Amino acid sequence: MNNASVEKFFDKVLTGRLTPDRQALDIIDQTLLPGTVKRINLSTKEEIWEAIKKLRVRGAPAIGVSAAYGMAVLSSRSQAADFDSFYSEFKANKEYLASSRPTAVNLFWALNRMEKTLLDNRTKSIPEIQEILYHEADKIQAEDVQISRNIGEIGFGLLKDLKKEGRPVGIETHCNAGTLATAKYGTATAPMYIALEHGWKGTDMHVYCDETRPLLQGARLTSFEVASAGITTTVQCDNMASSLMRAGLIDIIFVGCDRVARNGDFANKIGTSGLAIIAKHYGIPFYVCAPSSTIDMETPSGSQIPIEMRDPDEVTEMWYQERMAPENVNVYNPAFDVTDHSLITGMITEKGLCTAPFEDAFRKIGL
Numbered sequence: 001m002n003n004a005s006v007e008k009f010f011d012k013v014l015t016g017r018l019t020p021d022r023q024a025l026d027i028i029d030q031t032l033l034p035g036t037v038k039r040i041n042l043s044t045k046e047e048i049w050e051a052i053k054k055l056r057v058r059g060a061p062a063i064g065v066s067a068a069y070g071m072a073v074l075s076s077r078s079q080a081a082d083f084d085s086f087y088s089e090f091k092a093n094k095e096y097l098a099s100s101r102p103t104a105v106n107l108f109w110a111l112n113r114m115e116k117t118l119l120d121n122r123t124k125s126i127p128e129i130q131e132i133l134y135h136e137a138d139k140i141q142a143e144d145v146q147i148s149r150n151i152g153e154i155g156f157g158l159l160k161d162l163k164k165e166g167r168p169v170g171i172e173t174h175c176n177a178g179t180l181a182t183a184k185y186g187t188a189t190a191p192m193y194i195a196l197e198h199g200w201k202g203t204d205m206h207v208y209c210d211e212t213r214p215l216l217q218g219a220r221l222t223s224f225e226v227a228s229a230g231i232t233t234t235v236q237c238d239n240m241a242s243s244l245m246r247a248g249l250i251d252i253i254f255v256g257c258d259r260v261a262r263n264g265d266f267a268n269k270i271g272t273s274g275l276a277i278i279a280k281h282y283g284i285p286f287y288v289c290a291p292s293s294t295i296d297m298e299t300p301s302g303s304q305i306p307i308e309m310r311d312p313d314e315v316t317e318m319w320y321q322e323r324m325a326p327e328n329v330n331v332y333n334p335a336f337d338v339t340d341h342s343l344i345t346g347m348i349t350e351k352g353l354c355t356a357p358f359e360d361a362f363r364k365i366g367l
Ligand SMILES: CSC[C@H]1O[C@H](OP(=O)(O)O)[C@H](O)[C@@H]1O
Pocket: 055, 058, 059, 060, 061, 174, 175, 176, 177, 178, 181, 182, 186, 187, 188, 217, 255, 256, 257, 258, 267, 268, 269, 270, 335
């Protein structure tokens, strides 16, 4: 694929932007993918909250970008006569959106950054502040594109080191840390898309997508993206990753993250920690693609990361003709798990590749 066709691909799957009148968010409803590509507009705080909660828009960076645009849209409607009233409305909207999901730190990072922007400009008029908030959300979105590019370039360097004549590089990934989870290149998918921009063919890579039960972001979203980009793609059940690694088909693993603790432990979609343990067993390099906005230096270790527990029906009802488990059983449905820092080969940030000891590495890149 040349740059033009890569850009065309991105236009098809880009989510998390504003409508032309800037009065609503314009997103792809990811709960309908891959069968239906439907764009929806979110204009009220309730619609934005529900879309984040139900994963119509999802993925740590995309949640952060959407929350930032959401705050700009909601603030633009304020009829407050003075700053204190305007700020009081802002705080209420911020707290409401912050209650949508607890794990991805980008949500809180983006909301706090929008609040800081507002306070830094408190002496300006309300119309000026409203415009500044839109501009700050645009900056967050544009920064995310560059962050993903930087992560992609570093990841592409790792792919080049693995490339052997006549054989695709086997890449395993989990959940969706792609375009649909960010402002453009994705994080775990960024190395693949940057490879295409550098002239690699889709057959130079073979991406294996963990289906990622129970919400199937890997089967539904990552394979949709990566196959649309012309890359050789295989979907496999989560419990098949070990056999792929044993067969020597996986050369490297890239995953995203939702919150990285100071010591390098990180939360990512449920199933990530098991994949890391299997990778360690087979000696396969395991890389976390981590925007610095997802690294939370205030959280000492993975034990302090709040893990979202989701609706049991996502396990027992979704995707099945009829309920797949008896009514009288408990259902365990954590959205994320924590992977120990000892299982990570490296953490690819936009400021460089970090290796253990991670706290030192994070401080070296200015966190
Ligand atoms: C680029 S971060 C994507 C990250 O977010 C996903 O979680 P969810 O689909 O629940 O928003 C998953 O953990 C991905 O790795």
